[in-house]
Amino acid sequence: MLDDHLASFAHKHHIEGLTMPSLIALSEGRSDYSFDKAKQFLKFQQRINNELLKHRVITDNRYAAWFEHGDQNLAQIKAFIIQFSVFSNQFLIAQLYKMIHADTLESMRASKEILANEIGVRFKSTRQTSGGDNLGSTEGSIEGGVFHFGAGHFEWLYNLAQKLDLSFADIGQPKHGTRPTLFFCDELIRLYGGDDYQISQAASYAVENWAAAGFWGQLIKGFHLFNERNGTDLPLGFFVWHDRLECQHAAHTQEELEELYFTLELDEDAFIRCGNEMLDGVAAFWDGLDEQRRELMAVH
Numbered sequence: 001m002l003d004d005h006l007a008s009f010a011h012k013h014h015i016e017g018l019t020m021p022s023l024i025a026l027s028e029g030r031s032d033y034s035f036d037k038a039k040q041f042l043k044f045q046q047r048i049n050n051e052l053l054k055h056r057v058i059t060d061n062r063y064a065a066w067f068e069h070g071d072q073n074l075a076q077i078k079a080f081i082i083q084f085s086v087f088s089n090q091f092l093i094a095q096l097y098k099m100i101h102a103d104t105l106e107s108m109r110a111s112k113e114i115l116a117n118e119i120g121v122r123f124k125s126t127r128q129t130s131g132g133d134n135l136g137s138t139e140g141s142i143e144g145g146v147f148h149f150g151a152g153h154f155e156w157l158y159n160l161a162q163k164l165d166l167s168f169a170d171i172g173q174p175k176h177g178t179r180p181t182l183f184f185c186d187e188l189i190r191l192y193g194g195d196d197y198q199i200s201q202a203a204s205y206a207v208e209n210w211a212a213a214g215f216w217g218q219l220i221k222g223f224h225l226f227n228e229r230n231g232t233d234l235p236l237g238f239f240v241w242h243d244r245l246e247c248q249h250a251a252h253t254q255e256e257l258e259e260l261y262f263t264l265e266l267d268e269d270a271f272i273r274c275g276n277e278m279l280d281g282v283a284a285f286w287d288g289l290d291e292q293r294r295e296l297m298a299v300h
């Protein structure tokens with residue numbers, strides 16, 4: 001919570017809207033942090049809001065809106081799991097590139113946290129945040145954490161796939177990906193995992209805002225309805241865990257953007273352009289899913 005002191009500080013200097021870490025840095029007169037730059041940032045934020053965050057994949061994800069109703073037939077739900085499993089594996093490659101391309105030890109570690117957690121190292125948290133299931137905490141660090149094969153996110157998807165009579169060989173491989181899915185994965189590797197720091201940061205910001213746009217919740221809702229209607233018990237760990245994670249991420253994402261803006265000369269046009277390129281890749285994935293489910297409408 002913004003305390004009174006910082007609130008009146010922000011008001012006095014006309015910089016309301018900045019996150020707390022930035023306000024603290026400004027009030028302490030930390031180097032790189034100036035009021036001019038703060039005002040410049042707030043203008044840039046307006047641009048981001050208008051020219052990036054209104055991307056249709058954030059504001060109008062048609063596939064997720066359809067999925068939410070739980071009207072899928074078996075072929076449609078299988079196709080969805082297969083495409084998501086391809087994405088889940090290819091994401092590891094993008095994340096590994098991001099880790100390798102990190103320009104500080106700190107950011108290498110931040111990327112490594114995500115990668116190691118993906119493949120099965122549970123976060124070690126000082127707080128109990130796991131919500132009573134055994135998915136593990138969504139916060140904390142992999143430092144001193146324990147590896148379990150069964151904690152790999154891919155295995156959560158595999159658990160679900162098995163209930164749909166899909167075998168291990170039916171999921172996860174690039175050869176199972178549709179063209180739009182593979183295009184999305186390639187864009188992730190190119191932009192999110194790219195070696196240009198500003199580009200990868202723009203892609204990260206775009207991906208985080210996509211992930212926080214609410215589609216995880218829509219998918220979970222659709223799965224619950226599907227389970228109810230079909231008397232199935234599809235395990236939803238993969239989706240529940242990511243939904244939980246995103247709730248926490250959203251706040252950090254904005255703080256990271258501000259830190260980036262204050263500490264380096266950000267090319268604003270390039271940031272908007274690359275962010276949009278990343279979201280176009282994301283949109284291709286969902287459009288592909290939407291096209292596929294229409295083709296499978298009559299199949300049972």
Ligand SMILES: [Fe+2]
Nearest residue numbers: 088118153242
């Ligand atoms: Fe994951």
